[in-house]
Amino acid sequence: MNWDETGTDTGDLTDEQLDDRLVDAGADGEDTAVEAALRPKDLHEFVGQEKVREQLDLVLKAARARGATADHVLLSGAPGLGKTTLSMIIAAEMGAPIRITSGPAIQHAGDLAAILSSLQEGEVLFLDEIHRMSRPAEEMLYMAMEDFRVDVIVGKGPGATAIPLELPPFTLVGATTRAGLLPPPLRDRFGFTGHMEFYAPTELERVIHRSAGLLDVAIDTAGAAEIAGRSRGTPRIANRLLRRVRDYAQVKAEGRIDRDIAAAALRVYEVDARGLDRLDRAVLGALLKLFGGGPVGISTLAVAVGEERETVEEVAEPFLVREGLLARTPRGRVATPAAWAHLGLVPPQHGVKGQQGLFGA
């Protein structure tokens, strides 16, 4: 398949291929091990997110000066932007231990009570995907956050009794990809909320240089810029692409990474100059070639690329929209002029029927 030209592969992608997506911002098994080694250890090493860093620095310094436990912190933002890393930095800066768990792991209020009651004074509790916690656990958390107390219910029905349990002061760091889904009473109990933005390419270059140093990989400025441009604004993806380019460089270029090596390696892995992978390009290609740029319904588009509607809607579409390559309109999905340019195709001369007025043409 010559996908680097204008061709589009609309063949089915298997579940394994989707799980293996190099440009997926979620963590995989390999990430977990390597990420531990690549995590910045303090706020100075943490690249970008200037506002969040500055504000958090003040919160932590003030708490330290008062000799108090830091206020609860909510971090929101897409996967792979550094929420877990920041929570570890918060613990390190406060000289406190950290306990890591996630919303889906806490299904019953009892699960949460067990964790809370075993916390040490000042400990940081990192609760990833806090929006996915069960309702009873969430309600228990309200009281724990505000009064450092929980009521443990013993027994059932009319004989049930609430036994109050004092907790040591702790700092909850909640992380969510969807701050809007948090009930206001929970959101209001955080003393500080930091919203993590996607990273600029120059910031990702710094992440890549830093990681290359830790991995002992030789990379020049242009090589780092080439990888950064394909990393979808996400440090986790930048680090993953760096590791794959390192493999290629080891086999083909005595381990040195420059622009040409980075570009050649990422061509092999089918990550294009804007960070689109095979699935993204299949969706975009079908939209342009089979449906003249749209509008077309998402289900039809999914059938055309041999994928589930959810896969197209949740895996490929958000990035295409963010990149300004695809637009959602009431009449269906529509390709933007940038999409035609990206795949090297020419839009139909007089615009596409049904698209008039959408892009001012």
Ligand SMILES: Nc1ncnc2c1ncn2[C@@H]1O[C@H](COP(=O)(O)OP(=O)(O)OP(=O)(O)O)[C@@H](O)[C@H]1O
């Ligand atoms: N600002 C940063 N500077 C340097 N490296 C970073 C930065 N942010 C994230 N990273 C690196 O990116 C990887 C992913 O970060 P992290 O696990 O903190 O993301 P996350 O937002 O918690 O993701 P998820 O929501 O999927 O758990 C880690 O290897 C981390 O070292």
